Each structure stands twice: as C-alpha cells, then as structure tokens.
Amino acid sequence: MPNASIAINAGPLPLGGGLLALLRPALDALEVGGVLALLSSNAAARDDLPTWCKVEKHEYLGCEKVADADRHLIARGGFNLPRGEREHGLRLPLRDGKLMAADVLATIPHAATADPATGLAPRGARVEPGGPEYPFTLNERDRVAPPDVAQLYDQAVAAQWNAQTDIAWAKIKPLPRALETAVGQLMTFLAENELSALYLPSKFIARIHPAYVEVGMFLSTQLMDESRHIDVFLKRARANGGGLGVSSATTSASLHSLLMLEDFTEAAFLLSVLGEGTFLDLLRFIEDHAPDEPTADLVRRARADETRHVHFGMSHVRHALATDPSLYGRLENAVRKRAATLHNAGGVPAAVQDSLTVLAARGTGPAGIARGHDKFAELLHVMHENRVKRLITAGFTPEQSQTLSDLHTPNFM
Ligand SMILES: [Fe+2]
Ligand SMILES: [Fe+2]
Numbered sequence: 001m002p003n004a005s006i007a008i009n010a011g012p013l014p015l016g017g018g019l020l021a022l023l024r025p026a027l028d029a030l031e032v033g034g035v036l037a038l039l040s041s042n043a044a045a046r047d048d049l050p051t052w053c054k055v056e057k058h059e060y061l062g063c064e065k066v067a068d069a070d071r072h073l074i075a076r077g078g079f080n081l082p083r084g085e086r087e088h089g090l091r092l093p094l095r096d097g098k099l100m101a102a103d104v105l106a107t108i109p110h111a112a113t114a115d116p117a118t119g120l121a122p123r124g125a126r127v128e129p130g131g132p133e134y135p136f137t138l139n140e141r142d143r144v145a146p147p148d149v150a151q152l153y154d155q156a157v158a159a160q161w162n163a164q165t166d167i168a169w170a171k172i173k174p175l176p177r178a179l180e181t182a183v184g185q186l187m188t189f190l191a192e193n194e195l196s197a198l199y200l201p202s203k204f205i206a207r208i209h210p211a212y213v214e215v216g217m218f219l220s221t222q223l224m225d226e227s228r229h230i231d232v233f234l235k236r237a238r239a240n241g242g243g244l245g246v247s248s249a250t251t252s253a254s255l256h257s258l259l260m261l262e263d264f265t266e267a268a269f270l271l272s273v274l275g276e277g278t279f280l281d282l283l284r285f286i287e288d289h290a291p292d293e294p295t296a297d298l299v300r301r302a303r304a305d306e307t308r309h310v311h312f313g314m315s316h317v318r319h320a321l322a323t324d325p326s327l328y329g330r331l332e333n334a335v336r337k338r339a340a341t342l343h344n345a346g347g348v349p350a351a352v353q354d355s356l357t358v359l360a361a362r363g364t365g366p367a368g369i370a371r372g373h374d375k376f377a378e379l380l381h382v383m384h385e386n387r388v389k390r391l392i393t394a395g396f397t398p399e400q401s402q403t404l405s406d407l408h409t410p411n412f413m
C-alpha cells in the first residue's frame with residue numbers, strides 16, 4: 001500500500017450520512033494522484049467507498065484493518081478538476097478597521113484577457129470545466145479597466161451622501177419670481193443631463209466580464225450618484241415654487257447622440273472626459289452664483305461626485321491611449337460624428353443661457369443682467385480652457401486637445 005499524504009478520521013459516519021463532507025474537501029486539497037487515508041468504523045463503507053470512487057473517477061486503492069477501524073486509501077482523480085490554484089492564507093489587511101476593494105485588486109490583479117467560459121465566477125475562484133460561454137463583450141483589461149478603478153470605487157463608497165437629509169432644505173427662502181424661475185430651468189437642464197449619465201454607463205455594465213468586476217461596481221456607484229443628482233435637482237426645482245422649465249430639442253439631440261454610442265471607451269471619453277468634465281465648470285458657475293446656501297451646497301456635492309466620474313473617464317482614456325495607438329483617430333471620429341449630428345442644433349439652449357445670465361445677475365435689473373451676460377461668456381471660455389487642460393492630462397497632445405475641445409463646444413454634456 002502507498003503512503004498517504006493526508007489522513008482523516010470519519011468515525012462511524014456512513015457515506016450518505018456526512019462522511020462525504022469530510023472526504024470531498026480532503027481530496028480537494030490534494031494534487032491529482034495524491035493519496036488520502038480515511039479511517040472509518042462504518043462497515044458499509046467497505047462497499048460504498050469503492051463504488052463512490054468509481055463514479056467520481058477517483059482511484060480506490062484498498063483497505064486494511066487498523067485496531068478496530070478500517071484504513072481506506074484513495075488516490076485523487078482529475079475528473080472535473082477546477083482550474084487554477086486554491087487561495088491559501090489570503091488575508092486582506094485592515095486599514096483603520098476597514099477592508100478595501102483596492103486591496104483585493106492588489107492581491108488578485110486583472111488578467112490581460114478574460115475567459116468567457118468562467119461566467120459569473122468571482123475572480124480568484126477555481127472554476128469547474130463544462131460551464132457555458134457567457135455573452136460578455138468587454139473581455140480585455142486595457143479596454144475596460146483603468147488601474148485605479150478599485151480605489152475610485154472605495155472613494156465612491158466612502159463619499160455617498162443623502163439627498164433627503166444632508167441638504168438644509170428648510171433654509172430655502174422665497175426668491176424674486178424671475179430668479180426662482182431661472183433656478184427651475186437650470187435644475188431641469190441639469191436633471192436631463194444627469195439622466196444621460198445614468199443611462200449611458202448602465203448599458204455597458206452587463207457587457208463587462210466579471211474578471212473586471214471593480215469597473216461594474218464603480219459604474220454602479222456612478223448610477224447611484226446620478227440618481228441622487230436627478231433627485232436633488234428635481235427637488236430643488238420644486239422646493240420653492242420655481243417648477244420645471246423647458247427640455248430643448250438641442251439638449252435632446254445632444255444627449256441622443258451620447259446614448260447611441262456602442263463603444264465603451266468612446267462612451268467614457270465623450271460622457272466622462274468631455275461631458276462631465278465640462279459639467280464641472282457649469283456646476284461651479286451655478287454654485288458660485290447660487291441664490292441661497294442649500295442650492296450652493298447641493299450643487300457642490302454633485303460636483304464632488306462628478307469629479308470622481310471625470311477621474312474614471314480620464315484614467316480609462318489615458319490607459320487605453322497608452323496601450324492602443326489607433327485610439328486617438330477613433331475618438332476624434334466619434335467627436336466629429338457627434339458634432340456633425342448637432343450641426344443644425346445651435347449652441348447652448350436659449351432658456352439655459354438666459355437662466356444662467358439671470359442667475360449670475362441675481363435678478364433682472366439691467367446693470368446686473370449686463371454683468372450676468374459677461375459672466376456667461378466667460379463661462380464658455382473657462383469651459384474650453386479647462387477642457388483642453390483635462391484632455392492634455394488624459395494623454396492627448398496640445399493640438400489634439402484643442403481640436404477635440406473645439407468640436408465639443410456646442411455641447412455642455
Ligand atoms: Fe451627475
Ligand atoms: Fe456624473
């Protein structure tokens with residue numbers, strides 16, 4: 001009889017009464033061909049074990065009497081052997097009592113390509129062969145997962161806020177009608193754009209291979225953020241009598257061209273780098289000219305969330321550009337195509353432009369309106385300048401950045 005590398009004692013347990021719960025994990029810990037010794041005082045096991053081994057494709061090597069028990073020897077077979085190494089001794093570090101997703105990613109890094117046949121198995125699990133191929137289409141790390149995505153997810157989890165209780169709604173006081181109407185119009189425009197940022201990432205989540213689950217998890221935090229933004233902007237529109245304003249055909253055409261995107265990198269670029277990037281400046285403008293502190297606060301909070309979404313987009317694009325030299329041409333094409341569809345749509349919707357002017361004027365006095373008008377013109381300039389800076393940071397040349405920013409000009413989002 002060969003030597004066993006593991007021994008277990010099953011006492012009187014019958015095969016159908018718990019013995020397998022000891023035997024199967026013990027065999028699982030062995031290499032193929034490794035030998036297990038099983039001590040058993042159950043007489044029926046003498047017949048049951050060889051039969052079970054035959055069905056499970058393990059090799060039953062025989063049995064010898066030891067004191068008042070049987071010592072069965074079994075060599076581990078390779079049937080249905082899960083692929084990969086079992087995780088041994090993996091212990092995530094505590095950081096101020098917290099466990100971080102970034103530490104999981106650091107421990108089990110993203111593979112360059114993912115196997116569609118591993119299905120929904122969490123990364124790190126050993127996968128039995130024989131499962132079906134899943135229809136994921138985002139199976140390449142460099143087209144899906146920027147290196148800092150898990151850190152962004154951890155930050156997003158820590159930064160969630162509550163639109164019911166974190167805004168001092170009771171502090172909103174009556175405003176002149178024209179100003180409140182302008183606030184209502186701006187909140188309508190913001191909410192409509194937020195809806196595009198809810199819908200566009202959501203259509204990619206189910207295409208992402210679970211090997212890059214942190215990307216889906218991060219995008220889910222974005223969906224929660226955008227939901228909260230829609231909620232908080234619609235609440236502000238209706239909190240003080242302003243009510244909703246107009247949804248313009250220009251905005252609709254602009255957002256439609258975003259929603260039609262089918263490439264994840266193009267979507268991350270157009271939505272998060274150009275659109276949400278430009279939105280940072282719009283939100284800053286509304287915050288700076290907000291008529292009351294709760295309005296400034298809710299816009300400031302939304303901007304903090306948007307900064308994270310922009311960071312994800314920039315990181316995604318920078319990483320993809322560095323690994324795919326043909327990407328710039330594709331992205332420029334996507335921006336050109338979008339600009340062409342908006343050729344006749346005109347620039348910023350009139351109602352939005354007027355409302356931003358009234359907001360910056362703090363009312364409708366002609367002197368204030370003149371100032372508001374100048375501030376609006378300055379906003380467009382600031383948006384362009386910051387867009388170029390962001391594009392350079394995302395890995396484009398200054399010339400490319402200038403071209404892309406000019407093409408984006410008719411859109412805010
Ligand atoms: Fe948002
Ligand atoms: Fe966003």
